[in-house]
Amino acid sequence: MDTYDVVVIGAGFAGLTAARDLREAGEDVLVLEARDRIGGSTWYRPDAFDGFGLEMGGTWIVPQQRHVFAEVHRYGIRVADSELPPRMTWSDHGQVLDTLLPVPPEEYEQLEHVMRSLIEAGRRIDPERPLSEQGLSDLDVPIRQWAEQQGLSGNSGELLISWFCGCANASEETGSALDVIRWLAAMDNSLWGMVQASVLGYTFVDGTVSLAEAIAADAGAELRLSSPVREVLADGRGVTVGYDGGSVRAERVLMTTPVGVWRDIRFEPELSAAKQAISRENHAGQGQKIWALARGVPEELSGFGWGTAFDYVGAMATTENGVVLVCFAPEDGRVDGADPHDVQRAVREFAPEAEIVDVATHDWVGDEFSKGTWATFRAGQFAEYEISVGEPEGRVHFAGSHTAGRWRAFIDGAIESGKRAAAEISEAGRLDGRGT
Ligand SMILES: Cc1cc2nc3c(=O)[nH]c(=O)nc-3n(C[C@H](O)[C@H](O)[C@H](O)COP(=O)(O)OP(=O)(O)OC[C@H]3O[C@@H](n4cnc5c(N)ncnc54)[C@H](O)[C@@H]3O)c2cc1C
Incomplete structure (x- = not known):
């Protein structure tokens, strides 16, 4: 032997x-x-959409992640920063809100309250030490429960839950709120930093x-x-x-x-x-990541949704055959990632005119x-x-x-x-x- x-x-x-x-x-x-x-x-498929390469698994990194960036620099690996989308799209149960903010003016105070609650929770966390030794069990509760405990309701609450589920790739009933608030602490309690860590960041050119x-x-x-x-x-x-x-x-x-x-x-x-x-x-990470090649969608689409099949749909590039969309769902089986019609149904909750011409996904949950x-x-x-x-x-x-x-x-x-x-x-x- x-x-x-x-x-x-x-x-x-x-x-x-x-x-x-x-x-x-x-x-x-x-x-x-x-x-x-x-x-x-992580699994890069260079030929996925007519020669446009797709990351089926892990994709984005941020400079605050010093271990991966040390390796990137050590081997001279090419990475590229994401472009900031010029606007966000909000989908409330498939109804696209044509507004800058996802909440009506009477809920602005709630939105501010969400941000304050989040930062207060983030400040309690030292990401360098085990979280279980920091008296944080009140945060280690399901995402929806934590949002409700903050008194959040209406769209401000739903947006927070959708964002957290997107970060967790987990359902609002199973994913730990603590494991998501930890992202904020790891970004030195910058809310903007957390947005970068969740929907922006650097990708590997090759x-x-x-x-x-x-x-x-x-x-x-x-x-x-x-x-x-x-x-x-x-x-x-x-x-x-x-x-x-x-x-x-x-x-x-x-x-x-x-x-x-x-x-x-x-x-x-x-x-x-x-x-x-x-x-x-x-x-709890039992969700889906599905790529779609779409026509009839805005080139800068970046959408959060609640009451929708996907919790996030974002445009990553434009090719001559359409816009490349990355879509996430917090639970497995919400969308049949192999079926362009089903993906189209779910994408239309963010872009009603979408025509899906190709799809690609990997069933990580079913993968032994x-x-x-x-x-x-x-x-x-x-x-x-x-x-x-x-x-x-x-x-x-x-x-x-x-x-x-x-x-x-x-x-x-x-x-x-x-x-x-x-x-x-x-x-x-x-x-x-x-x-x-
Ligand atoms: C869809 C998706 C999106 C993601 N997005 C991001 C992102 O944007 N940014 C980010 O930083 N991270 C992201 N991640 C997470 C990131 O990819 C992982 O945290 C990281 O790659 C895990 O690396 P690992 O070596 O710990 O485990 P793995 O990469 O899972 O490696 C474990 C290895 O063990 C092998 N294995 C399993 N069973 C056996 C066995 N019985 N015998 C021999 N080998 C076995 C597996 O095949 C695998 O190669 C994402 C992950 C997924 C799936």
């Missing part, structure tokens, strides 16, 4: 970063990846894959694609990892798969009760190697699992954006977690009497 110092499970940004740092620390590393590609929850490939090439670790891991069996001397294609042995293993995937893998000894529980519950989109916690999960998801269990270590601090559930968080886990494993290796 082949033996390695470390087997890394998963070739997303967490796994690739960890593999590179472990190799730099002198470890012999094998990366086992279930899919036939690297990148994990796709997220350009950074994933640069890290993988630098790592130079052995990589086996199409190799789903089925069992992780630890004993006193090491770990045997069984995957479709064989078994390998390592001193230590790094798991970077999403939490919902753990329950399909046989662990010996069993995972802790907390890890088993969150794997069963899964996280993701079981969700991005790892927003469900209300109440911070207290239960924030710390335990990243805790090592004997020789098995854990990384992934769900274990990160300031930017958990982002590309940046994945990279942060990979770096943290590599350092943790190198240190453990030193204690084992191995390595430098």
